[in-house]
Amino acid sequence: MTDAEREELRRHGILLTSLEELYNWGRSNSIWPIQFGLACCAIEMIAAATARFDIARFGAEIFRPSPRQADLMIVSGTVTKKMAPLVVRLWNQMPEPKYCIAMGACAISGGPFKQGYSVLKGIDRFLPVDIYIPGCPPRPEALLNGLIKLQEKIKGEKLTGPNAARHVRADVNNEHPIPEYGAHDLVPSKNTALWSPPAPPTA
């Protein structure tokens, strides 16, 4: 059956769908982010929840105060090296399926504080980031756009086969080691399984 025929049936009130599609539709429209903000970007995230931008339209309005009840971590703001182990611990406490949005220049790369001694140069050194939202800060619309992109990603996930999503596979562990505090930096300063620095220029 083609998509057009299926659309035709849908117009007559007959809904044909696959379990995978139904399951992903349900999950993508009921994302519960963890209630957790780190710096100025968190203010934009809060604004996205207000009546004007209304993140509730996307089923993501229930900001959970516990990682056990959340499936989306919006890393919104500057991740200091002091905070980074706690961010990773919260991630580890979230049950699968779980997703990570890096919101703002700081969460992506350290942003304006990139060369500082106290700021992590990107949360993707320790967590698998699904969506990057650039900006300093990104506007609430940008966060909503990132959320829509995440929903598209969830809707495209496979439940079976070799490309099955992470959370239905028994062989992938998405818990990541929590770095220790060192004399100047975190030890290790990155999770090499997730991230490695770009090669220095040879010339």
Place this chain on the structure above:
Amino acid sequence: METVEQIRDRLLARFPAAAVAVVTNPGAAAEHALLLDATHAREIAEFLRDDPVLRLDYCSNVTGIDWPEKEITDTVKTTVADPAGGPAKVVETKTVRVEPGYFEAVYFLYSMAKKHGPVIVRLRTANRTDAVTLPSLTPVWRSCDFQEREIFDLFGIVFTGHPDLRRLLLWDEFVDHPMRKDYVEPDDYEWEPTAHGDVLARAQAHQAAVAAAAAAAPSAAMPVVNPTPSAS
């Protein structure tokens, strides 16, 4: 409100053993400060808080300053009469003295009851190396708590009598005090695309040093230039 000079005179009358001086601020704001000696600072602070005229019941802000050692050139002009009877000559003699460095904690005090302020109080450590202790004023003003911890964290001033002196912004394992003017950042930058040429140059020098150390001693776990295993 009384001027700083009046406050100083009252303090000197009340605490004859204490050394209280006025530090003038030549800036436009002209926020002159009272420099207290560390031994009497607690008593004087309590006096400033409880004195019925001043009633400085609120400490809005505490900050630290690092004054590194500096050379000061004093120029003395003397007029020497010419023995031959000509016009007198002006001779300049320059002496260079070294002013030792110290840390300073600066407290901004206001009165909620009397609606006046600020009165600025400064405390100085004896030097920048081993005698970096000052009395804590947290027992006098609760609001000093976090700010004295921040100064301890970033400048390394030790406040005796503080109820909970721990690092505030950095983690306990952190070595050094980054707001000191002689702080050298650890040289553990990784190469990253950056617009800042000097950062890139430094990162490349660091990479070369790491590579050289690795070539010299392949078994050494960690090159000396890189105390943390971040750059590889």
